[in-house]
Amino acid sequence: MLSGFDFSVITASLPFIREGLLFSVKLTVIAMTGGIIFGTLLAMARLANLGPLSLAATWYVNLMRSIPLLMVILWFFLVIPLITGTPIGAENSAIVTFTAFEAAYYSEIMRAGIQSIPKGQVWAGYAIGMNYWQTMGNVVLPQAFRNMLPILLTQTIILFQDTSLVYAIGAKDLLKAAEIAGKNYNRPVEMYVFAAIIYFVICFGLSYIVKRLQQRIAIIR
Amino acid sequence: MAMIEIKSISKWFGQFQALKECTTQVDKGEVVVVCGPSGSGKSTLIKCVNALEPIQQGEIIVDGIRVNDPKTDLPKLRSLVGMVFQHFELFPHMTVLDNVSLGQVKVLGRKPDEAAENSKKLLHRVGLSHHAHKHPGQLSGGQQQRVAIARALAMNPICMLFDEPTSALDPEMINEVLDVMVELAQEGMTMMVVTHEMGFAKKVAHRVIFMDAGAIVEDDKKEEFFGSPRSERAQQFLSKILHH
Numbered sequence A: 001m002l003s004g005f006d007f008s009v010i011t012a013s014l015p016f017i018r019e020g021l022l023f024s025v026k027l028t029v030i031a032m033t034g035g036i037i038f039g040t041l042l043a044m045a046r047l048a049n050l051g052p053l054s055l056a057a058t059w060y061v062n063l064m065r066s067i068p069l070l071m072v073i074l075w076f077f078l079v080i081p082l083i084t085g086t087p088i089g090a091e092n093s094a095i096v097t098f099t100a101f102e103a104a105y106y107s108e109i110m111r112a113g114i115q116s117i118p119k120g121q122v123w124a125g126y127a128i129g130m131n132y133w134q135t136m137g138n139v140v141l142p143q144a145f146r147n148m149l150p151i152l153l154t155q156t157i158i159l160f161q162d163t164s165l166v167y168a169i170g171a172k173d174l175l176k177a178a179e180i181a182g183k184n185y186n187r188p189v190e191m192y193v194f195a196a197i198i199y200f201v202i203c204f205g206l207s208y209i210v211k212r213l214q215q216r217i218a219i220i221r
Numbered sequence B: 001m002a003m004i005e006i007k008s009i010s011k012w013f014g015q016f017q018a019l020k021e022c023t024t025q026v027d028k029g030e031v032v033v034v035c036g037p038s039g040s041g042k043s044t045l046i047k048c049v050n051a052l053e054p055i056q057q058g059e060i061i062v063d064g065i066r067v068n069d070p071k072t073d074l075p076k077l078r079s080l081v082g083m084v085f086q087h088f089e090l091f092p093h094m095t096v097l098d099n100v101s102l103g104q105v106k107v108l109g110r111k112p113d114e115a116a117e118n119s120k121k122l123l124h125r126v127g128l129s130h131h132a133h134k135h136p137g138q139l140s141g142g143q144q145q146r147v148a149i150a151r152a153l154a155m156n157p158i159c160m161l162f163d164e165p166t167s168a169l170d171p172e173m174i175n176e177v178l179d180v181m182v183e184l185a186q187e188g189m190t191m192m193v194v195t196h197e198m199g200f201a202k203k204v205a206h207r208v209i210f211m212d213a214g215a216i217v218e219d220d221k222k223e224e225f226f227g228s229p230r231s232e233r234a235q236q237f238l239s240k241i242l243h244h
Protein backbone atom coordinates (compact mmCIF):
# COMPACT_ATOMS: atom_id res chain seq x y z
CA MET A 1 0.00 0.00 0.00
CA LEU A 2 2.85 2.38 0.86
CA SER A 3 4.12 2.00 -2.71
CA GLY A 4 1.05 3.90 -3.80
CA PHE A 5 1.58 6.57 -1.13
CA ASP A 6 1.97 9.92 -2.87
CA PHE A 7 4.13 12.27 -0.81
CA SER A 8 3.99 15.07 -3.36
CA VAL A 9 0.39 15.95 -2.50
CA ILE A 10 1.47 16.57 1.08
CA THR A 11 4.11 19.11 0.10
CA ALA A 12 1.74 20.67 -2.39
CA SER A 13 -1.02 21.16 0.15
CA LEU A 14 1.26 22.26 3.00
CA PRO A 15 0.27 25.96 3.02
CA PHE A 16 -3.38 24.98 3.11
CA ILE A 17 -2.89 22.44 5.90
CA ARG A 18 -0.84 25.00 7.81
CA GLU A 19 -3.76 27.37 7.84
CA GLY A 20 -6.04 24.65 9.21
CA LEU A 21 -3.52 23.75 11.87
CA LEU A 22 -3.15 27.38 12.87
CA PHE A 23 -6.89 27.63 13.42
CA SER A 24 -6.90 24.42 15.50
CA VAL A 25 -4.10 25.84 17.65
CA LYS A 26 -5.76 29.24 17.92
CA LEU A 27 -9.03 27.60 18.93
CA THR A 28 -7.23 25.50 21.54
CA VAL A 29 -5.31 28.44 23.02
CA ILE A 30 -8.35 30.73 23.22
CA ALA A 31 -10.63 28.02 24.61
CA MET A 32 -7.95 27.07 27.15
CA THR A 33 -7.33 30.63 28.33
CA GLY A 34 -10.98 31.62 28.35
CA GLY A 35 -12.01 28.25 29.74
CA ILE A 36 -9.58 28.44 32.66
CA ILE A 37 -10.61 32.00 33.52
CA PHE A 38 -14.35 31.35 33.22
CA GLY A 39 -13.91 27.91 34.84
CA THR A 40 -12.08 29.41 37.80
CA LEU A 41 -14.89 31.92 38.32
CA LEU A 42 -17.40 29.06 38.16
CA ALA A 43 -15.37 27.10 40.71
CA MET A 44 -15.21 30.12 43.03
CA ALA A 45 -18.97 30.65 42.70
CA ARG A 46 -19.60 27.02 43.56
CA LEU A 47 -17.32 27.06 46.59
CA ALA A 48 -18.52 30.37 48.02
CA ASN A 49 -21.89 30.33 49.72
CA LEU A 50 -23.64 32.59 47.28
CA GLY A 51 -27.04 30.93 47.15
CA PRO A 52 -28.60 31.23 43.67
CA LEU A 53 -25.27 32.12 42.03
CA SER A 54 -23.58 28.99 43.40
CA LEU A 55 -26.55 26.93 42.30
CA ALA A 56 -26.47 28.40 38.79
CA ALA A 57 -22.76 27.64 38.50
CA THR A 58 -23.32 24.06 39.64
CA TRP A 59 -26.10 23.60 37.10
CA TYR A 60 -24.06 25.08 34.30
CA VAL A 61 -21.12 22.76 34.98
CA ASN A 62 -23.26 19.65 35.32
CA LEU A 63 -25.27 20.49 32.21
CA MET A 64 -22.20 21.03 30.03
CA ARG A 65 -20.61 17.84 31.32
CA SER A 66 -23.72 15.81 30.54
CA ILE A 67 -24.21 16.76 26.88
CA PRO A 68 -22.05 15.35 24.07
CA LEU A 69 -19.68 18.00 22.76
CA LEU A 70 -20.77 17.50 19.16
CA MET A 71 -24.33 18.38 20.12
CA VAL A 72 -23.18 21.53 21.90
CA ILE A 73 -21.19 22.56 18.85
CA LEU A 74 -24.20 22.13 16.53
CA TRP A 75 -26.55 23.72 18.99
CA PHE A 76 -24.46 26.83 19.58
CA PHE A 77 -24.02 27.15 15.83
CA LEU A 78 -27.80 27.34 15.45
CA VAL A 79 -28.59 29.37 18.56
CA ILE A 80 -25.90 32.07 18.63
CA PRO A 81 -27.11 33.77 15.41
CA LEU A 82 -30.62 33.88 16.92
CA ILE A 83 -29.22 35.79 19.90
CA THR A 84 -26.81 38.09 18.10
CA GLY A 85 -29.12 38.61 15.13
CA THR A 86 -26.35 38.02 12.58
CA PRO A 87 -24.41 34.90 11.63
CA ILE A 88 -20.96 35.00 13.27
CA GLY A 89 -19.35 32.30 11.14
CA ALA A 90 -18.33 28.75 11.91
CA GLU A 91 -14.90 29.73 13.28
CA ASN A 92 -16.20 32.29 15.78
CA SER A 93 -19.02 29.98 16.76
CA ALA A 94 -16.46 27.25 17.46
CA ILE A 95 -14.41 29.61 19.65
CA VAL A 96 -17.43 30.61 21.75
CA THR A 97 -18.62 27.01 22.03
CA PHE A 98 -15.30 25.56 23.09
CA THR A 99 -14.64 28.29 25.63
CA ALA A 100 -18.06 27.77 27.20
CA PHE A 101 -17.82 23.98 27.10
CA GLU A 102 -14.25 23.59 28.34
CA ALA A 103 -14.93 26.03 31.18
CA ALA A 104 -17.06 23.32 32.79
CA TYR A 105 -14.17 20.84 32.79
CA TYR A 106 -11.50 23.34 33.82
CA SER A 107 -13.87 24.46 36.57
CA GLU A 108 -13.90 20.98 38.09
CA ILE A 109 -10.10 20.89 38.03
CA MET A 110 -9.81 24.34 39.62
CA ARG A 111 -12.40 23.42 42.22
CA ALA A 112 -10.30 20.45 43.29
CA GLY A 113 -7.24 22.71 43.22
CA ILE A 114 -8.83 25.35 45.43
CA GLN A 115 -10.04 22.70 47.85
CA SER A 116 -6.52 21.29 48.08
CA ILE A 117 -5.29 24.52 49.70
CA PRO A 118 -5.44 24.27 53.51
CA LYS A 119 -7.96 26.54 55.22
CA GLY A 120 -5.13 28.04 57.25
CA GLN A 121 -3.81 29.72 54.10
CA VAL A 122 -7.11 31.55 53.67
CA TRP A 123 -7.07 32.53 57.34
CA ALA A 124 -3.53 33.83 56.97
CA GLY A 125 -4.59 35.94 53.99
CA TYR A 126 -7.59 37.33 55.84
CA ALA A 127 -5.57 37.86 59.01
CA ILE A 128 -3.28 40.43 57.38
CA GLY A 129 -6.35 42.31 56.20
CA MET A 130 -6.75 41.12 52.64
CA ASN A 131 -10.31 40.77 51.37
CA TYR A 132 -11.78 37.75 49.56
CA TRP A 133 -10.54 38.72 46.08
CA GLN A 134 -7.06 39.62 47.29
CA THR A 135 -6.76 36.39 49.25
CA MET A 136 -7.95 34.34 46.29
CA GLY A 137 -5.77 36.17 43.80
CA ASN A 138 -2.55 36.28 45.81
CA VAL A 139 -2.71 33.21 48.01
CA VAL A 140 -5.19 30.54 46.98
CA LEU A 141 -5.36 30.60 43.16
CA PRO A 142 -1.60 30.77 42.46
CA GLN A 143 -1.09 27.68 44.61
CA ALA A 144 -4.16 25.89 43.27
CA PHE A 145 -3.09 26.63 39.71
CA ARG A 146 0.44 25.37 40.33
CA ASN A 147 -0.82 22.16 41.96
CA MET A 148 -3.24 21.51 39.11
CA LEU A 149 -1.01 22.52 36.20
CA PRO A 150 -0.36 18.96 34.94
CA ILE A 151 -4.07 18.15 35.00
CA LEU A 152 -4.99 21.44 33.33
CA LEU A 153 -2.53 20.67 30.55
CA THR A 154 -3.81 17.12 30.16
CA GLN A 155 -7.29 18.58 29.73
CA THR A 156 -5.85 20.91 27.10
CA ILE A 157 -4.48 17.92 25.15
CA ILE A 158 -7.97 16.43 25.13
CA LEU A 159 -9.31 19.83 24.09
CA PHE A 160 -6.88 19.98 21.16
CA GLN A 161 -8.03 16.59 19.94
CA ASP A 162 -11.68 17.54 20.41
CA THR A 163 -11.31 20.66 18.28
CA SER A 164 -11.41 18.30 15.28
CA LEU A 165 -15.17 18.04 15.89
CA VAL A 166 -15.70 21.52 14.47
CA TYR A 167 -15.47 20.04 10.98
CA ALA A 168 -19.16 19.24 11.61
CA ILE A 169 -20.10 22.92 11.25
CA GLY A 170 -17.62 23.47 8.44
CA ALA A 171 -15.01 25.45 10.39
CA LYS A 172 -11.65 25.14 8.66
CA ASP A 173 -9.44 23.39 11.20
CA LEU A 174 -6.65 20.89 10.62
CA LEU A 175 -9.01 17.99 9.94
CA LYS A 176 -11.24 19.99 7.60
CA ALA A 177 -8.21 21.28 5.68
CA ALA A 178 -6.93 17.73 5.29
CA GLU A 179 -10.33 16.60 4.09
CA ILE A 180 -10.58 19.39 1.51
CA ALA A 181 -7.01 18.85 0.29
CA GLY A 182 -7.67 15.11 0.08
CA LYS A 183 -10.69 15.77 -2.10
CA ASN A 184 -8.93 18.30 -4.31
CA TYR A 185 -5.99 16.03 -5.08
CA ASN A 186 -8.13 12.93 -4.94
CA ARG A 187 -5.72 11.58 -2.30
CA PRO A 188 -7.81 11.30 0.94
CA VAL A 189 -5.70 8.54 2.54
CA GLU A 190 -2.47 10.52 2.35
CA MET A 191 -4.08 13.63 3.73
CA TYR A 192 -5.85 11.89 6.64
CA VAL A 193 -2.66 10.05 7.56
CA PHE A 194 -0.73 13.30 7.46
CA ALA A 195 -3.30 15.02 9.69
CA ALA A 196 -3.20 12.10 12.12
CA ILE A 197 0.59 12.36 12.34
CA ILE A 198 0.35 16.08 13.16
CA TYR A 199 -2.23 15.43 15.90
CA PHE A 200 -0.06 12.65 17.28
CA VAL A 201 3.17 14.64 17.34
CA ILE A 202 1.59 17.63 19.07
CA CYS A 203 -0.33 15.57 21.65
CA PHE A 204 2.60 13.28 22.34
CA GLY A 205 4.91 16.27 22.76
CA LEU A 206 2.49 17.91 25.19
CA SER A 207 2.09 14.68 27.16
CA TYR A 208 5.85 14.50 27.52
CA ILE A 209 5.95 18.06 28.84
CA VAL A 210 3.21 17.20 31.34
CA LYS A 211 5.18 14.22 32.59
CA ARG A 212 8.32 16.30 33.08
CA LEU A 213 6.29 18.96 34.84
CA GLN A 214 4.78 16.43 37.22
CA GLN A 215 8.25 15.28 38.21
CA ARG A 216 9.39 18.85 38.80
CA ILE A 217 6.36 19.71 40.92
CA ALA A 218 6.91 16.52 42.91
CA ILE A 219 10.44 17.71 43.70
CA ILE A 220 9.31 21.20 44.75
CA ARG A 221 6.97 19.62 47.28
CA MET B 1 -8.20 50.81 78.96
CA ALA B 2 -9.62 47.74 77.20
CA MET B 3 -8.12 46.80 73.85
CA ILE B 4 -10.07 43.57 73.42
CA GLU B 5 -13.44 43.11 75.13
CA ILE B 6 -15.09 39.71 74.94
CA LYS B 7 -18.62 39.89 76.30
CA SER B 8 -20.48 36.70 77.00
CA ILE B 9 -19.85 35.10 73.62
CA SER B 10 -21.20 31.72 72.54
CA LYS B 11 -20.38 29.83 69.41
CA TRP B 12 -21.74 26.67 67.84
CA PHE B 13 -20.38 24.41 65.12
CA GLY B 14 -23.70 22.93 64.01
CA GLN B 15 -25.16 21.35 67.15
CA PHE B 16 -21.87 21.42 69.03
CA GLN B 17 -21.29 24.38 71.33
CA ALA B 18 -17.60 25.25 71.13
CA LEU B 19 -17.75 28.41 73.27
CA LYS B 20 -20.03 28.92 76.26
CA GLU B 21 -20.66 32.51 77.34
CA CYS B 22 -17.02 33.46 77.51
CA THR B 23 -16.25 36.85 79.01
CA THR B 24 -12.87 38.48 79.47
CA GLN B 25 -10.87 41.46 78.39
CA VAL B 26 -7.34 42.38 77.44
CA ASP B 27 -6.16 45.86 78.36
CA LYS B 28 -3.80 47.94 76.29
CA GLY B 29 -0.24 46.72 76.86
CA GLU B 30 -1.42 43.63 78.67
CA VAL B 31 -0.20 40.10 77.94
CA VAL B 32 -2.81 37.41 78.54
CA VAL B 33 -1.98 33.72 78.26
CA VAL B 34 -4.78 31.28 77.43
CA CYS B 35 -4.30 27.63 78.32
CA GLY B 36 -6.41 24.54 78.72
CA PRO B 37 -6.74 21.01 77.42
CA SER B 38 -6.92 20.23 73.73
CA GLY B 39 -10.40 20.84 72.32
CA SER B 40 -11.35 23.28 75.05
CA GLY B 41 -11.96 26.09 72.56
CA LYS B 42 -8.76 28.17 72.81
CA SER B 43 -8.18 28.45 69.06
CA THR B 44 -11.84 29.13 68.44
CA LEU B 45 -11.84 31.90 71.04
CA ILE B 46 -8.96 33.83 69.52
CA LYS B 47 -10.19 33.28 65.95
CA CYS B 48 -13.40 34.99 67.02
CA VAL B 49 -11.45 38.09 68.04
CA ASN B 50 -10.52 38.91 64.43
CA ALA B 51 -13.70 37.37 63.04
CA LEU B 52 -12.05 34.42 61.31
CA GLU B 53 -14.87 32.57 63.05
CA PRO B 54 -18.29 34.18 63.49
CA ILE B 55 -20.06 34.06 66.85
CA GLN B 56 -23.74 33.45 67.42
CA GLN B 57 -24.18 35.23 70.75
CA GLY B 58 -22.49 37.98 72.69
CA GLU B 59 -20.20 40.75 71.53
CA ILE B 60 -16.52 41.37 70.84
CA ILE B 61 -15.09 44.87 70.75
CA VAL B 62 -11.54 45.56 69.56
CA ASP B 63 -10.23 49.09 70.11
CA GLY B 64 -13.81 50.35 70.17
CA ILE B 65 -14.76 48.56 66.94
CA ARG B 66 -17.66 46.13 67.22
CA VAL B 67 -16.34 43.01 65.51
CA ASN B 68 -19.72 41.39 64.95
CA ASP B 69 -21.50 44.42 63.63
CA PRO B 70 -22.39 43.60 59.99
CA LYS B 71 -21.34 47.14 59.09
CA THR B 72 -17.80 46.64 60.36
CA ASP B 73 -15.09 46.67 57.68
CA LEU B 74 -13.58 43.29 58.58
CA PRO B 75 -10.45 43.48 56.39
CA LYS B 76 -9.64 46.86 57.97
CA LEU B 77 -10.20 45.47 61.46
CA ARG B 78 -8.08 42.40 60.76
CA SER B 79 -5.24 44.51 59.45
CA LEU B 80 -5.08 46.10 62.92
CA VAL B 81 -4.90 42.72 64.67
CA GLY B 82 -1.78 40.63 64.08
CA MET B 83 -2.19 36.87 64.12
CA VAL B 84 0.32 34.04 64.38
CA PHE B 85 -0.77 30.46 63.72
CA GLN B 86 0.30 27.11 65.09
CA HIS B 87 1.39 25.90 61.65
CA PHE B 88 2.88 29.25 60.55
CA GLU B 89 0.75 29.47 57.39
CA LEU B 90 3.40 31.31 55.42
CA PHE B 91 2.63 31.57 51.72
CA PRO B 92 4.78 28.77 50.27
CA HIS B 93 4.82 30.11 46.71
CA MET B 94 6.43 33.41 47.71
CA THR B 95 9.83 34.37 49.05
CA VAL B 96 10.19 35.24 52.71
CA LEU B 97 10.52 38.91 51.77
CA ASP B 98 7.32 38.84 49.68
CA ASN B 99 5.49 37.09 52.51
CA VAL B 100 6.27 40.05 54.77
CA SER B 101 5.62 42.65 52.06
CA LEU B 102 2.33 41.33 50.64
CA GLY B 103 -0.01 42.88 53.18
CA GLN B 104 1.86 46.18 53.18
CA VAL B 105 1.41 46.49 49.42
CA LYS B 106 -2.11 45.08 49.05
CA VAL B 107 -3.70 46.38 52.25
CA LEU B 108 -1.67 49.40 53.37
CA GLY B 109 -1.07 50.53 49.78
CA ARG B 110 2.68 50.97 50.19
CA LYS B 111 4.95 51.01 47.15
CA PRO B 112 6.70 47.65 46.62
CA ASP B 113 10.23 48.96 47.25
CA GLU B 114 9.10 50.90 50.31
CA ALA B 115 7.43 47.74 51.64
CA ALA B 116 10.53 45.67 50.90
CA GLU B 117 12.69 48.14 52.86
CA ASN B 118 10.39 47.84 55.85
CA SER B 119 10.24 44.04 55.50
CA LYS B 120 14.02 43.85 55.59
CA LYS B 121 14.05 45.83 58.84
CA LEU B 122 11.48 43.46 60.35
CA LEU B 123 13.36 40.37 59.18
CA HIS B 124 16.50 41.83 60.75
CA ARG B 125 14.57 42.31 63.96
CA VAL B 126 13.60 38.62 64.09
CA GLY B 127 17.14 37.61 63.13
CA LEU B 128 16.46 36.45 59.59
CA SER B 129 18.11 39.08 57.39
CA HIS B 130 20.01 36.46 55.45
CA HIS B 131 16.93 34.44 54.52
CA ALA B 132 14.86 37.11 52.75
CA HIS B 133 15.24 35.60 49.28
CA LYS B 134 14.43 32.02 50.34
CA HIS B 135 11.10 30.26 50.16
CA PRO B 136 9.43 29.21 53.45
CA GLY B 137 10.00 25.53 52.66
CA GLN B 138 13.74 26.09 52.90
CA LEU B 139 13.54 27.33 56.49
CA SER B 140 13.30 25.47 59.79
CA GLY B 141 10.07 25.60 61.75
CA GLY B 142 11.46 28.13 64.20
CA GLN B 143 12.61 30.37 61.38
CA GLN B 144 9.26 30.10 59.62
CA GLN B 145 7.42 31.11 62.75
CA ARG B 146 9.67 34.14 63.18
CA VAL B 147 8.89 35.14 59.58
CA ALA B 148 5.20 34.77 60.43
CA ILE B 149 5.67 37.14 63.35
CA ALA B 150 7.45 39.62 61.08
CA ARG B 151 4.60 39.32 58.57
CA ALA B 152 2.07 40.17 61.29
CA LEU B 153 4.19 43.07 62.62
CA ALA B 154 4.49 44.50 59.10
CA MET B 155 0.89 45.70 59.36
CA ASN B 156 1.70 47.79 62.49
CA PRO B 157 -0.90 45.93 64.55
CA ILE B 158 -2.40 47.44 67.67
CA CYS B 159 -2.55 43.98 69.26
CA MET B 160 -1.38 40.46 68.49
CA LEU B 161 -3.02 37.04 68.71
CA PHE B 162 -0.91 33.89 68.97
CA ASP B 163 -2.37 30.40 68.60
CA GLU B 164 0.06 27.88 70.09
CA PRO B 165 2.97 29.44 68.21
CA THR B 166 5.53 26.93 69.47
CA SER B 167 3.61 23.68 69.71
CA ALA B 168 4.45 22.54 66.17
CA LEU B 169 8.16 23.16 66.75
CA ASP B 170 11.01 20.86 67.67
CA PRO B 171 12.02 21.57 71.27
CA GLU B 172 15.33 23.19 70.36
CA MET B 173 13.53 25.83 68.28
CA ILE B 174 10.95 26.88 70.83
CA ASN B 175 13.15 29.43 72.54
CA GLU B 176 14.11 31.37 69.43
CA VAL B 177 10.41 32.06 68.87
CA LEU B 178 9.62 32.73 72.53
CA ASP B 179 12.52 35.19 72.72
CA VAL B 180 10.96 37.27 69.95
CA MET B 181 7.62 37.14 71.74
CA VAL B 182 9.13 38.13 75.09
CA GLU B 183 10.79 41.09 73.44
CA LEU B 184 7.46 42.15 71.93
CA ALA B 185 5.77 41.83 75.30
CA GLN B 186 8.45 43.90 76.98
CA GLU B 187 8.02 46.62 74.36
CA GLY B 188 4.41 46.91 75.50
CA MET B 189 2.56 45.05 72.74
CA THR B 190 -0.95 43.95 73.68
CA MET B 191 -0.95 40.17 73.33
CA MET B 192 -3.36 37.30 73.66
CA VAL B 193 -1.34 34.11 73.57
CA VAL B 194 -2.62 30.55 73.52
CA THR B 195 0.29 28.52 74.82
CA HIS B 196 1.31 25.85 77.25
CA GLU B 197 4.76 27.38 77.72
CA MET B 198 4.34 28.26 81.37
CA GLY B 199 7.87 29.66 81.48
CA PHE B 200 6.73 32.31 79.01
CA ALA B 201 3.59 32.92 81.05
CA LYS B 202 5.56 33.35 84.27
CA LYS B 203 8.01 35.69 82.62
CA VAL B 204 5.79 38.16 80.77
CA ALA B 205 2.09 37.39 81.24
CA HIS B 206 -0.07 39.69 83.32
CA ARG B 207 -2.99 37.31 83.43
CA VAL B 208 -3.69 33.66 82.73
CA ILE B 209 -6.99 32.30 81.42
CA PHE B 210 -7.79 28.63 81.81
CA MET B 211 -10.41 27.12 79.51
CA ASP B 212 -12.22 23.82 79.73
CA ALA B 213 -14.99 22.46 77.51
CA GLY B 214 -15.66 25.80 75.82
CA ALA B 215 -15.87 27.85 79.01
CA ILE B 216 -13.44 30.20 80.73
CA VAL B 217 -12.95 28.45 84.06
CA GLU B 218 -10.21 30.66 85.50
CA ASP B 219 -9.22 34.22 84.71
CA ASP B 220 -6.59 35.28 87.23
CA LYS B 221 -3.64 37.52 87.72
CA LYS B 222 -0.54 35.49 86.93
CA GLU B 223 0.63 35.38 90.56
CA GLU B 224 -2.73 34.04 91.72
CA PHE B 225 -2.96 31.49 88.93
CA PHE B 226 0.43 29.97 89.63
CA GLY B 227 0.03 30.38 93.39
CA SER B 228 -3.25 28.61 93.84
CA PRO B 229 -5.71 28.16 91.01
CA ARG B 230 -9.21 27.97 92.38
CA SER B 231 -10.61 25.24 90.17
CA GLU B 232 -9.63 21.62 90.50
CA ARG B 233 -9.47 21.22 86.71
CA ALA B 234 -6.88 23.97 86.43
CA GLN B 235 -4.85 22.49 89.29
CA GLN B 236 -4.82 19.08 87.61
CA PHE B 237 -3.93 20.63 84.28
CA LEU B 238 -1.10 22.67 85.77
CA SER B 239 0.41 19.75 87.63
CA LYS B 240 0.31 17.72 84.44
CA ILE B 241 2.08 20.21 82.21
CA LEU B 242 4.54 21.44 84.86
CA HIS B 243 5.76 17.96 85.84
CA HIS B 244 6.59 16.19 82.66
Ligand SMILES: Nc1ncnc2c1ncn2[C@@H]1O[C@H](COP(=O)(O)OP(=O)(O)O)[C@@H](O)[C@H]1O
Binding pocket: B013, B016, B018, B036, B037, B038, B039, B040, B041, B042, B043, B044, B045
Ligand atom coordinates in the same frame (compact mmCIF):
# COMPACT_ATOMS: atom_id res chain seq x y z
N1 LIG C 1 -14.67 23.98 61.96
C1 LIG C 1 -15.11 23.21 62.96
N2 LIG C 1 -16.19 22.43 62.80
C2 LIG C 1 -16.67 21.68 63.81
N3 LIG C 1 -16.12 21.62 65.02
C3 LIG C 1 -15.01 22.35 65.25
C4 LIG C 1 -14.44 23.19 64.23
N4 LIG C 1 -13.36 23.81 64.74
C5 LIG C 1 -13.26 23.38 66.01
N5 LIG C 1 -14.23 22.51 66.33
C6 LIG C 1 -14.45 21.86 67.63
O1 LIG C 1 -14.52 22.86 68.61
C7 LIG C 1 -13.84 22.45 69.77
C8 LIG C 1 -12.79 23.48 70.15
O2 LIG C 1 -11.79 23.46 69.16
P1 LIG C 1 -10.50 24.37 69.29
O3 LIG C 1 -10.91 25.77 69.51
O4 LIG C 1 -9.65 24.09 68.11
O5 LIG C 1 -9.80 23.80 70.61
P2 LIG C 1 -8.35 24.04 71.17
O6 LIG C 1 -7.70 25.08 70.34
O7 LIG C 1 -8.54 24.45 72.57
O8 LIG C 1 -7.65 22.71 71.09
C9 LIG C 1 -13.26 21.08 69.49
O9 LIG C 1 -14.11 20.12 70.07
C10 LIG C 1 -13.27 21.00 68.01
O10 LIG C 1 -13.46 19.66 67.60
Ligand SMILES: [Mg+2]
Binding pocket: B042, B043, B044, B163, B164
Ligand atom coordinates in the same frame (compact mmCIF):
# COMPACT_ATOMS: atom_id res chain seq x y z
MG1 LIG D 1 -5.97 24.91 69.14
